[in-house]
Amino acid sequence: MQLSYLNYSKQRVFDFICLWLLPVGLLLLLSDLYFLPGRSLHHKLYYGLFSIPTLIALVLRPKELRDILREPLIAGFLLFAAWAMVSLIWSNTEESILGLFKPPLHLFMLFAGGTLLVKYRSDSLQPVIFGAAVIALVATLYNLYMFYPNHDPQLRMIGAGAFDNPLLSSHAFGFFCIYWLTLGMTCKRPPALFVAIPAFVIMFVALIATGSRTPLVAIVMAMVWLSFICWNRRSLALISMLAIGSVVVAALFWDMLVGRGSSFRFELWQMALDLIAQNPWIGHGYDAHLSLTLSEHPEYPLSEPHNFFLGVLFYVGLLGLLPWLFMQAWGLYSSWRHRVQPLFILASAWLVYGIGAGLTEGGGIISRPKEHWYLLWIPLALIAALNIGLRLKTLRDRPVHRLSDAAFNTLASHAQVIEEDGLGPKVLRLQNGNFLKLFRARRCYTSGSFNPYSERFAVNSERLQAMGIPAPKILDLFQLRNGSTAVLYQPLPGQTLRQVMQSMGSPAMRQALVERFGKFLAILHDKGVYFRSLHLGNVLLMDDGEFALIDIADMHLYPSALRIALRQRNLRHMQRYPEDRRWLFEEQLPELLQGYATLAPAPAVTSLRNQVMALAQTNAP
Known part of the structure; x- marks a missing residue:
């Protein structure tokens, strides 16, 4: 009895994590930088609402790792992270080894949590991303309202909330700028298009206000990618908008584009390349000390080469660069293959944007949750989860x-x-x-x-x-x-169970059929199938004697066997139909319970009996 209760509790905890905690955790991961007072709280929210719950879910159900580890993109990440950990042997880092193992673990939880979310709650993914985009849009409107009335041409906008740098702010603005652009390219209903276009304009204006130039290049790259991956009549409009926008930006913001020159990036890259040449194959080691001092500003040494590619080469060398490049190449390739699914289009556009933005930004290869995650890890984790979801048939895979x-x-x-x-x-x-x-x-x-x-x-x-x-x-x-x-x-060959019951004259045959149906019902509940419209008119008895389900649009599949409350609700719906109630819950109730008890747990059988008895007393004259 205790073992059964323990197993039931584990199932409920796993379900709660997958169905509720992970969607909330993803929503905050995407949007909370816009309103939190600092990154420290952003880290804690991600750890508490996404990373740690994912770890608990994997401990409760280790078999989930089988599907996760079979994904090539995740295998590439694990290889990259493992090599980075090995490189600690020759790294001159001053951080504790245990502390350096945490960021790769949290990143793996991002991949694993995304997979669980797509596998068991794929219907929440688009609403969650849309909700995060709306939060970002409202926060961006506030930022623009506060920035432009007292605008100084020399100032660059820094977003409110946890943002403290114009360039880092631009990553977040550009991330959702790409979302609204992709929504405008893929939506099939005019109201969505009327929302997406002004939202894109607002996010793009915020991007311009940060004064950052590389995100503009990244936006152009994402636009070109979107034009081809979802080729339609809107692609021509996007290409035209790209050409016109380039002219407008060059005309109005030419000083911003060229006024700061190269921002010393060419000098930084040359110094980074000189250091990379010392250990080109294995790099200097994960989290190795890096200090790049510009002759013009010797008082401000820089700890990043301002290029993701060079950062990977410096820390883990060519051997670490190969899985890093593989992840991005596989992400773009798989997105192109499955471009009938709009989520792949969105994730790949984010990845292309990140690749473009990473040309002159960053350098840390594995970091805690921050703006850099928008550029690489969130798009890659989403693509990996979508790949697994397609293999498990939890996503639409046809046009x-x-x-x-x-x-x-x-x-x-x-x-x-x-x-x-x-x-x-x-x-x-x-x-x-x-x-x-x-x-x-x-x-x-x-x-x-x-x-x-x-x-x-x-x-x-x-x-x-x-x-x-x-x-x-x-x-x-x-x-x-x-x-x-x-x-x-x-259609499947056969008759509905209601039609079959109506045509049956023998009570014995009806009793045998109801007992078989009770077993089938137990199978559905044990597999986590919650069919809200379940009644005898939606169950088919096929010509080969097997049961089938039809009219299944409002069906939900839960991660574990249905809890007792859902089983009761499912049966309560069937009791609304007079004929179904008479056949199943009055005349053949013992046979229904006998069939249901072959697979269902005893508490579920007892609850079904009590529910039927309570209904009978309610309907009694």
């Missing part, structure tokens, strides 16, 4: 095609209407026997706008099939001009 009004009318005119409402048909049986299911457009502030129900239907179907539970075979996804979406699928 969404536009269905013109004429094409839809042609389909509808030759199709049989299976289901409709006051707005028109909802399910059509086409001439070839396939089904076209329509989902009405949702309001922009609902979850359906971030994760359309047609895509949920497709993802849920593929995930169920991967778990060994039959579901409709997805053929295509469509976007209609009125904002509705549709999924084309191949």
Whole structure:
């Protein structure tokens, strides 16, 4: 009994981490620098709400490491981090060895936590990123409001919150500038485009206000990348905007672009190259002391070469550079391969921006959470998590095609209407026997706008099939001009369980079928399948005798077996239908409980019985 309770508690803790803590931790990681008073609190929030919870989750369920370690990008990071730790042998660092092991561990937790988030709560990813972008947008508006009324041409804007440097501030502004630009390139609904364009302009103005030039180059690189990775009519507009913007920026901000010259970066790079030449293969060691003194400013020695590439070469040499370059190359390659998924487009655009911004900035190869994470580690961790999510079927992996009004009318005119409402048909049986299911457009502030129900239907179907539970075979996804979406699928052969029960005359056959259904229900709950619309009309008895699920758009898959409250809620929905209640919870209740008890834990069976008895007493005259 104690072992069962302990296992149940572990499942609940794991679920809470994956479903709630990690989304909150990611939201704050992306946005809290904009409003926190300092980086120290930023570190603590990341450790407490993301890194440490991820570590706890991996301790509770070590098998999750199997999927994480199979990802080539994560393997490249582990190789890079391992070589950096080995290089401590010849490093002249003055820091404690134990303290230097923490940053790579926290970075690995970023990769692992992102994977758990995409695997078990992928529907939260886009809302979380959007929420962080809105927080950044509001904070940026405040920064601009405070900066421009007393603007001095010699001043460079430093963001409020934890920002203390114009260049570091520009990384954060540019990060979300790329987000709004990517949203404008990938969104399929006009309201999103009307929000994305002014938001991009605001973030770009803030970027200009920092007076930093390298992020402008990085923005251009990201624009070029976006133009090709999501090639459409908007790509031409983006290229045109890029050309016009270049002229405007050069005309209005030419003094800012050339007034500070090279900022001594060429001298810094030459000094760094001279030091790299002393140990080109293995470098000087992770966290080795680096001091670059400019002859013009001998009183201010610099500890970074202001170039990520040179920083990697200095600390870990060519041997460490190879996995570092592999991570970026693999990230861009996999993003290009899977560009039908908008999140890959966004992550790769962030990575290209980071590569561009890293040309003249930084040098520390593994750092604690700060602005540099925007440039490299957050995009790489997101790409790695998305790669794993695609392999595990938790993300859409097929394109969404536009269905013109004429094409839809042609389909509808030759199709049989299976289901409709006051707005028109909802399910059509086409001439070839396939089904076209329509989902009405949702309001922009609902979850359906971030994760359309047609895509949920497709993802849920593929995930169920991967778990060994039959579901409709997805053929295509469509976007209609009125904002509705549709999924084309191949129906399964068979009848709904309600139809079968209605046609059965023998009580013994009905009892046997209900017992089998009870076992199937226990299998669903044990696998974490929470099907909110579960009733006998959405369960199919196929011709081969197996059960299947249909109409699965509002289904959720939990990381662990369903807790008792969710099981009760699931069954409560079935009790709303008179025929289902009579067959399952009145006439064949013993058989249902017997089948359910074959796999479900005893407390769940007891709770089901008590729930049915309570309902019977409520309905009693």
